[in-house]
Amino acid sequence: MKITLSWYGVSTFKLEIDQYTIFLDTYMDRVPEADDVGLKSKDVKKADYILIGHSHFDHMWGADIIGKNTGAEIIGSYETIRIMSEEGVDEKQLIPVAGGESIQISKDIRIKVLPSQHSCIWAKSGSSDDICLGDLNLDIRQRMKNVDEFLNKMSGSDESPLSNTQKHRRETDQGVRGEGGALAYVIDTLKGRILWKDSPGHWRGIINDIKPDLAILPSAGRGNIDGEPIQGSLVDFIDKEIELIKPKEIIFSHHDDWMPPSTKAYNMKPIIESVNTKYPKIKITTMEYNKEIELLN
Numbered sequence: 702m703k704i705t706l707s708w709y710g711v712s713t714f715k716l717e718i719d720q721y722t723i724f725l726d727t728y729m730d731r732v733p734e735a736d737d738v739g740l741k742s743k744d745v746k747k748a749d750y751i752l753i754g755h756s757h758f759d760h761m762w763g764a765d766i767i768g769k770n771t772g773a774e775i776i777g778s779y780e781t782i783r784i785m786s787e788e789g790v791d792e793k794q795l796i797p798v799a800g801g802e803s804i805q806i807s808k809d810i811r812i813k814v815l816p817s818q819h820s821c822i823w824a825k826s827g828s829s830d831d832i833c834l835g836d837l838n839l840d841i842r843q844r845m846k847n848v849d850e851f852l853n854k855m856s857g858s859d860e861s862p863l864s865n866t867q868k869h870r871r872e873t874d875q876g877v878r879g880e881g882g883a884l885a886y887v888i889d890t891l892k893g894r895i896l897w898k899d900s901p902g903h904w905r906g907i908i909n910d911i912k913p914d915l916a917i918l919p920s921a922g923r924g925n926i927d928g929e930p931i932q933g934s935l936v937d938f939i940d941k942e943i944e945l946i947k948p949k950e951i952i953f954s955h956h957d958d959w960m961p962p963s964t965k966a967y968n969m970k971p972i973i974e975s976v977n978t979k980y981p982k983i984k985i986t987t988m989e990y991n992k993e994i995e996l997l998n
């Protein structure tokens with residue numbers, strides 16, 4: 702069995718296991734100010750499966766195009782699947798999941814879907830080692846208001862002429878409600894176990910002791926533990942998540958500057974230093990856009 706992985710920015714990866722091509726998220730068509738990830742959704746020629754972690758545009762945008770062009774089956778939340786259906790993807794390709802489902806790819810590859818949590822975009826956040834406190838037990842209406850403000854700020858000014866970010870936010874608006882529910886995926890293969898999730902949040906009882914050979918973990922924003930924002934920094938969140946999951950190897954994602962000028966790259970140095978100190982046995986592999994690596998050798 703041969704397993705390779707290519708990164709296309711944010712939490713989008715192409716995972717190839719022997720003859721199977723599995724996209725993990727599909728966001729590759731970005732603003733012109735962002736670095737080129739080396740692939741556009743319209744140029745994807747082969748995909749067998751598309752796993753979507755949640756239905757925000759920086760994860761799901763492009764999934765309908767790849768689905769239509771390749772016939773790939775799309776696995777995602779009921780909200781992701783509703784949007785794919787509205788975009789005209791053939792119903793036979795659509796598999797809605799909520800967590801708990803298994804998908805058998807071949808006799809040697811099986812995917813298990815887990816309920817997860819999205820980062821707390823309704824709460825204060827800072828750079829990777831900024832300690833953020835508070836924003837606990839907010840009423841859902843307050844959270845929704847804060848999310849609207851966060852998204853409006855991210856879109857940038859709507860003065861004419863529109864900025865590229867504003868144009869992009871309008872173009873990628875597929876009518877999603879919230880993030881549609883966040884999911885994590887455990888991919889079991891003959892060569893080992895891979896955990897992929899695309900937002901820094903979790904249910905402690907669910908990710909406890911997954912013990913993957915490789916964990917692909919997003920590193921951006923305010924971490925979410927059991928529905929509430931971490932009282933601490935992103936460094937603290939990653940440490941806690943690793944303590945629960947117990948991976949042998951980690952690849953970080955979502956730390957790149959994916960929609961400048963609204964986004965900034967996260968400084969990974971404090972995160973990597975903390976992991977190296979607390980968990981010296983864990984290997985951290987750094988990826989570059991569109992540079993394939995071989996996994997689990």
Ligand SMILES: [Zn+2]
Pocket residue numbers: 755757819880900
């Ligand atoms: Zn999101």
